[in-house]
Amino acid sequence: MNVALMLCWVWRILLGDGGLWLQLIEAKYMQGKPLLACSHSAGFQFWKSIQDIKDDIRLGLRFSVGNGSRTQFWLDPWLARELVRLRFPRLSAICDDQAVLVSAAALEDGWNFAFRRSFGPAEVQEWDVLKEVVPLPGSSVNDNVSWSLSPSGEFSVTLAYQALCQVLVLPWLSPVWKAPMPLKIKIFVWQLLRDRLPLGTEVLKRHGPGNNTCPVCHVPEIGTHILFSCVAAQALWCFVREALGPELEAHDLVDFLQVRATQVGRKRDCSGWSLQQ
Numbered sequence: 001m002n003v004a005l006m007l008c009w010v011w012r013i014l015l016g017d018g019g020l021w022l023q024l025i026e027a028k029y030m031q032g033k034p035l036l037a038c039s040h041s042a043g044f045q046f047w048k049s050i051q052d053i054k055d056d057i058r059l060g061l062r063f064s065v066g067n068g069s070r071t072q073f074w075l076d077p078w079l080a081r082e083l084v085r086l087r088f089p090r091l092s093a094i095c096d097d098q099a100v101l102v103s104a105a106a107l108e109d110g111w112n113f114a115f116r117r118s119f120g121p122a123e124v125q126e127w128d129v130l131k132e133v134v135p136l137p138g139s140s141v142n143d144n145v146s147w148s149l150s151p152s153g154e155f156s157v158t159l160a161y162q163a164l165c166q167v168l169v170l171p172w173l174s175p176v177w178k179a180p181m182p183l184k185i186k187i188f189v190w191q192l193l194r195d196r197l198p199l200g201t202e203v204l205k206r207h208g209p210g211n212n213t214c215p216v217c218h219v220p221e222i223g224t225h226i227l228f229s230c231v232a233a234q235a236l237w238c239f240v241r242e243a244l245g246p247e248l249e250a251h252d253l254v255d256f257l258q259v260r261a262t263q264v265g266r267k268r269d270c271s272g273w274s275l276q277q
């Protein structure tokens with residue numbers, strides 16, 4: 001319930017609904033960036049608490065893009081209620097700036113991103129689709145946020161609490177424990193699902209050393225980054241794709257678990273990570 005109550009403050013910051021306290025936070029910590037794009041978690045206790053739980057609001061968050069200045073292109077849910085990074089995983093994986101804003105990526109004549117390397121055939125295909133289906137922001141008004149878990153679109157502590165309780169019983173945990181794979185791998189996946197791995201963001205939450213960013217890519221070091229979107233991980237997935245086929249490639253944890261969990265008749269394949277019973 002504490003998290004649900006704190007999310008109320010996150011919601012107010014997202015709406016810009018605050019007085020002097022919000023002006024202080026915006027000036028000292030946000031410095032022109034949207035809250036969800038801020039990774040700097042040092043500071044006074046209130047700000048640290050906000051940083052610790054702010055991503056939980058994504059459970060119901062929806063962005064309606066106006067000028068695109070408050071919405072992260074790849075990470076925020078703004079395109080037909082779907083994350084752009086999941087719709088275009090190959091492009092997202094090689095984009096230099098995962099937190100780029102819609103407004104920063106939109107030029108008059110089309111989308112513009114800095115990619116780490118030139119496109120292969122699959123990325124060319126994704127790029128063609130992206131140009132076709134992702135609309136450029138065409139308004140001068142600010143972006144809007146709404147909360148899809150309530151009929152009114154307004155944040156509700158009660159509904160947030162109920163949603164968080166449901167998430168705690170992660171649907172993947174049971175299949176993971178029953179899957180035919182080594183115990184140490186099960187424990188690793190469990191730790192990953194429950195944020196128990198010593199990743200940069202988790203270490204910093206517990207006041208450990210480091211600045212919470214990946215030393216290679218300089219973005220927040222979270223589980224999906226080190227396993228899927230990091231340059232080093234991408235190289236490894238290239239080997240997987242080449243050696244075992246593109247159907248075994250995954251772009252994030254949910255993608256990975258869904259693919260593996262829904263495959264039928266492959267209890268033990270080369271990867272030995274199947275979750276099918």
Ligand SMILES: [Zn+2]
Binds near residue numbers: 225231
């Ligand atoms: Zn990295």
